[in-house]
Amino acid sequence: MTHFQQWSKATPKEKSSMVQSEIRTVQEQRRAKAVELSRQGAWMKWNLPERKITWAELWRMEPFRISFMLRSVYDTLPSPSNLHQWGLIEEPSCKLCGERGTMAHILSGCKVALTQGRYRWRNDKVLKHLAEILDIERRKKRPSKTEAKQIRFVREGDTGHATKSQQHFILDKGSEWNMRADIGKKLVFPECVQTTLRPDIVVWSQSSKMIVAIELTVPWEERCKEAYQRKKEKYTELMTTCRERGWKAWL
Ligand SMILES: [Zn+2]
Structure with a gap:
């Protein structure tokens, strides 16, 4: 059964445990690579409005999307640079341009990807x-x-000021x-x-x-x-x- 089929057939309770296990996986990976905390903790430096995700939204999301979102925050996606660090590939370089394939490079900094319209x-x-x-x-x-x-007209007890x-x-x-x-x-x-x-x-x-x-x-x-x-x-x-x-x- 694919990840998606599993998700769509799961009961809310099972979904909850799937999400929790995904979070645990990410957290474990995070702990395992404590050395790189400056990178995995990069999100703490984002000066952006907080994104609130409700449970209802989580239920509707495909598991891969949840996984991608969490792993992109903690930089644990299988970017060439991470795969290399995990000992899974020899070269940490981007397949398109040859530069170091970090997540930032793949998702936002590759000049070839840019010219290709990605x-x-x-x-x-x-x-x-x-x-x-x-x-x-x-x-x-x-x-x-x-x-x-x-x-x-203003209701009784209402200030009349727009929210x-x-x-x-x-x-x-x-x-x-x-x-x-x-x-x-x-x-x-x-x-x-x-x-x-x-x-x-x-x-x-x-x-x-x-x-x-x-x-x-x-x-x-x-x-x-x-x-x-x-x-x-x-x-x-x-x-x-x-x-x-x-x-x-x-x-
Ligand atoms: Zn590139």
Whole structure:
């Protein structure tokens, strides 16, 4: 029976023990290689919002995905460099370019993989998912400006203040949103500004004069800040131009 068949036939209790045994395996591997703790503990230096995974999500995940996720955090995936360290292969080098095949190299740093479009493929998968969610959100019916200005009734005991998440959802500030995504064909920026820049997604509302440019990047965890700064700088001028033309613009 394959890993997947085992998983789909398992009862919740069995699933729980499968997950626990997977965690134990990873933990054992981690202990066994205590020498490399600086590498396996690399995740402690990530300056990122914590990812919370619920049990419900875990039940839905394929075992290989759970395994990949855990092992990628602790750097115990079978990268050429790890396989070499475990005495399973002679050369620790990347099969594509010959450089040392560490996990960081394989998943994010190989120039040959980059030119072959392997990272682009991953990027596009994430982008497509993001675009689908945004497309549903932008179609949701929102009150027009005049309706929104009407008196808002507040329930007894309620403060009437919007919650944090409501305050921060940009699409709620406008209505009649259009959307273009850089998937399949090249994105052309909306006509309000002439530019050759192509963000990954643009959502804009002509009637509300609002525009949201979305640029996706899937960087190595330790390089998130750097990647964010780079993208921010790339689009600063474009966003300023949009604002100068009377648009409310967000990146
Ligand atoms: Zn390589």
